[in-house]
Amino acid sequence: MSEKVRPKALVLPGDNPTDRPPVGPPMIERLGLGVCSPGRGQTMSDRNLSIRRMLLPRDTNPHGYIFGGAILAEIDLAGAIEAARHTKHAVVTKFMNGISFDLPVKMGDTVTLYTTLTHVGETSLTIKVEVEASRNGEVAPVAVVATEVVYVAVERDAEGNLHRVPVLD
């Protein structure tokens, strides 16, 4: 009986612990993972990678084009993820800036959503969401849509109604 040969572990660049860049604040900043501590009325500039995913047949309309609503849902989710980085309150979507899809997004494209906190109001956070698509087989991503979304910090009263609360308290 022949002896089983165990495959050697695949070693990739960076797998050697001595090759790895040090983890710490500089690494966190490079990856855009730093969480801001915004003040009311301030404008922030950190752009964070929020969501990256491939578009599948479930994202297409009956004619085979990517359904705009599928992208809108991702935009709303990406913005909500960014908002949750900055407030402990639940947030609801109040306003989405005019959206124009100027370039097609295709099934099999990978969409990447970047978010930037652009304004801290009294009860609201404004998040810029930028969507890029990487075409199957193409290296450079293309910018397909960008918008600003306003989220309002809310609580429910005894009757279950939403009412807005200071976003930073």
Ligand SMILES: CC(C)(COP(=O)(O)OP(=O)(O)OC[C@H]1O[C@@H](n2cnc3c(N)ncnc32)[C@H](O)[C@@H]1OP(=O)(O)O)[C@@H](O)C(=O)NCCC(=O)NCCS
């Ligand atoms: C969120 C909600 C409680 C806010 O109630 P409201 O008192 O009517 O809120 P307002 O219209 O006064 O605005 C609240 C904040 O949003 C901002 N805002 C409202 N409309 C805006 C617009 N068109 N553009 C930019 N900001 C806007 C206001 O400036 C305010 O921010 P600030 O407190 O930081 O100054 C209420 O509108 C609601 O329940 N909406 C439904 C939310 C929801 O369910 N969303 C999911 C989608 S169905």
